[in-house]
Amino acid sequence: MPRRASPSAAVAIHRPDARTPVIVSVPHAGRIYPPEILTAARVSRHDLERLEDSWCDRIARDATAAGAVLVEALWARAVADCNRGEGQMAPAEVAPLLRSQFAAPGRKERAGLGVIPTRLAHCGSLWSRPIDRAALHWRLESLHRPYHLALAEELAAARDRFGHAVLIDLHSMPSIPFGQTGHGARIVVGDHYGGSAHGWLVERVMEIAGRLDVRVTRNQPYAGGHIVRTHGQPDRGIHAVQIEIDRGLYLTPARTPDEDKVAMLARWFAELVEVAASVGPGADSLPQAAE
Numbered sequence: 001m002p003r004r005a006s007p008s009a010a011v012a013i014h015r016p017d018a019r020t021p022v023i024v025s026v027p028h029a030g031r032i033y034p035p036e037i038l039t040a041a042r043v044s045r046h047d048l049e050r051l052e053d054s055w056c057d058r059i060a061r062d063a064t065a066a067g068a069v070l071v072e073a074l075w076a077r078a079v080a081d082c083n084r085g086e087g088q089m090a091p092a093e094v095a096p097l098l099r100s101q102f103a104a105p106g107r108k109e110r111a112g113l114g115v116i117p118t119r120l121a122h123c124g125s126l127w128s129r130p131i132d133r134a135a136l137h138w139r140l141e142s143l144h145r146p147y148h149l150a151l152a153e154e155l156a157a158a159r160d161r162f163g164h165a166v167l168i169d170l171h172s173m174p175s176i177p178f179g180q181t182g183h184g185a186r187i188v189v190g191d192h193y194g195g196s197a198h199g200w201l202v203e204r205v206m207e208i209a210g211r212l213d214v215r216v217t218r219n220q221p222y223a224g225g226h227i228v229r230t231h232g233q234p235d236r237g238i239h240a241v242q243i244e245i246d247r248g249l250y251l252t253p254a255r256t257p258d259e260d261k262v263a264m265l266a267r268w269f270a271e272l273v274e275v276a277a278s279v280g281p282g283a284d285s286l287p288q289a290a291e
Helices: 036-040 045-051 096-102 133-162 199-210 228-231 257-277
Strands: 003-008 009-016 020-026 069-073 165-173 187-190 216-218 236-246
Touching: 009 133, 020 133, 020 257, 036 045, 036 165, 036 199, 096 133, 133 165, 133 228, 165 228, 165 257, 187 199, 199 216, 199 236, 199 257
Parallel strands: 020 069, 020 165, 165 236, 187 216
Antiparallel strands: 003 009, 009 069, 187 236
């Protein structure tokens, strides 16, 4: 049976008996809402659940059997967004004493989707009061920092053992609306425009994604967030890609898992893990059986 360790109540690590260079990250599918979060919220839990990458952890359920270490956030994204940097917040979303450390917000941060999610469309503010220093520290120490520490340690161990490491950061996305860049794509592979992984990995990921017989795009509209930008260091032997999967491929209209579709995607993702484990930086490492 796979071995499981937990660096905190918020994060779980599942290790295979026979590991490969692959680490799978699932940062946004956590469904545990600590009492402190529900007490601080001015909206319902149902509203907070809209932040989740609903049930995409089910797609990664066979990743450990395929040889990957699986790192997953158990606590919900409403606590802290592990795919944002600690400095990614809009000053208006935090208490006045914190505003000086969040001086250059981007579009997502201004929309309330910073390292602490603070607003959602049709909900307004998520919290009863602005995030203060104590709340920020608790959220980062409880979830964000343990998550990134776990990833860093597992990636370093894989690189030391195999000479390189592969990080697959798994997410789900709403269907991309008409008129937006990437409209029609059901799978988006992000490598930060070549900055987080070398081509030998990205090309194989794109190939395996294409086997789903849906439209696949690269870096449009999601080029990869904080996780792949931070941990993907291809010149140091760590290659990272982000994969976004349209929730319409595996959820019912009621946003519950369609078990048949989930099972199909889980088989596909396990194959992706196996292929990512079988290739490497050298041209001679492409497996014959995959041709």
